[in-house]
Amino acid sequence: MTSSFDRDSYEVDFGDQDLTGAEQERLVSGRAETAERDAEAALRPKGLADFIGQPKVREQLSLVLDAAKARQKAPDHVLLSGPPGLGKTTLAMIIAHEMNSSLRVTSGPAVQHAGDLAAILSSLEEGEVLFIDEIHRMARAAEEMLYVAMEDFRVDVIVGKGPGATAIPLDLPQFTLVGATTRSGLLPAPLRDRFGFTALLDFYSSTDLLTVLQRSARMLGIESELAGLQEISTRSRGTPRIANRLLRRVRDWAQVRGNGIIDEEAATNALRVYEVDELGLDRLDRSVLQVLCKRFGGGPVGLGTLAVSVGEEADTVETVSEPYLVREGLISRTPRGRVATTAAWKHLKMQIPANYEF
Known part of the structure; x- marks a missing residue:
């Protein structure tokens, strides 16, 4: 099955706007990205019973929410930590849904002043859930205000400057704060201690990811075979977000170059096109391993040097690539820097140096 795209015959109605070709291209691209986000949002489970994987977290969170509903009180504040893509935002939405309350969403980088946080907190309603993503990136002044808000449901608004400044206490409604972080170690202890429940999300097993993919395929109306979904699940790095993204890309390949069905052949060929190998x-990831082995002889190498060598930010390498590479036993973090393991050399099909020690 083949498909061609004739750009000259493809027209998009931009209303009465007089746009250049480049501007139209950006709008089309933006709409495509919006469609991708909408598709991802549609796959999110609405209730805790529909949430796949993380059985311990589900059981613990269920107890917290059921007890709060029985007391007719807002549940304790919840901290969700773990690598990106494991369902922290989804769980925040589920908490609001289970408590029949609305969800207010913001992020740590957006709260850079105490006044920003005061404005958000003062607009909350009784029982509302406030979700702060990347909570470890909040400004220190906002964090200190949050301590009092979480514990006493009160904020002190400073009016005026200098010796004449006055603190006006402002009572807040009972609310539940849900914080999400990929770097729980960066949270100050006073903030961590104010969360009544802390959940650590771990990578998913291939079996759980297969269940996620089967559910997503049904919801998207994708015809698939078990072998094809298994191939995707084993290359998804234990992450549902990646699994769903790869599912959509394999669907594209099956529709354009295959027979429209996601089978093992379609999954293998599509993932080869998108440069996802058998380990995911x-x-x-491969650039990090290749630089570590080829250029630095297996290490040890500092994170900053490694990031510059692959042309990425150090934070990207540390939060996106490194957790999975360490989990798969391909690299190791040592006091002197990152070191490639023998498994890394074997995966790259490279000869291990005779004097190499790990």
Whole structure:
């Protein structure tokens, strides 16, 4: 099955706007990205019973929410930590849904002043859930205000400056704060201690990811075979977000170059096109391993040097690639820097140096 795209015959109605070709291209691209986000949002489970994987977290969170509903009180504040893509935002939405309350969403980088946080907190309603993503990136002044808000449901608004400044206490309604972080170690202890329940999300097993993919395929109306979904699940790095993204890309390949069905052949060929290997490593992961082994002889190498060598930010390498590479036993973090393991050399099909020690 083949498909061609004739750009000259493809027209998009932009109303009465007089746009250049480049501007139209950006709008089309933006709409495509919006469609991708909408598709991802549609796959999110609405209730805790529909949430797949993380059985311990589900059981613990269920107890917290059921007890709060029985007391007719807002549940304790919840901290969700773990690598990106494991369902922290989804769980925040589920908490609001289970408590029949609305969800207010913001992020740590957006709260850079105490006044920003005061404005958000003062607009909350009784029982509302406030979700702060990347909570470890909040400004220190906002964090200190949050301590009092979480514990006493009160904020002190400073009016005026200098010796004449006055603190006006402002009572807040009972609310539940849900914080999400990929770097729980960066949270100050006073903030961590104010969360009544802390959940650590771990990578998913291939079996759980297969269940996620089967559910997603049904919801998207994708015709698939078990072998095809299994191939995707084993290359999804234990992450549902990646699994759903790869599912959509394999669907594209099956529709354009295959027979429209996601089978093992379609999954294998599509993932080869998108440079996802049999361990789930992508271009960045392999670049990290190749630089570590080829250029630095297996290490040890500092994170900053490694990031510059692959052309990425240190934070990207540390939070996106490194957790999975360490989990798969391909690299190791030592006091002197990152070191490639023998498994890394074997995966790259490279000869291990005779004097190499790990």
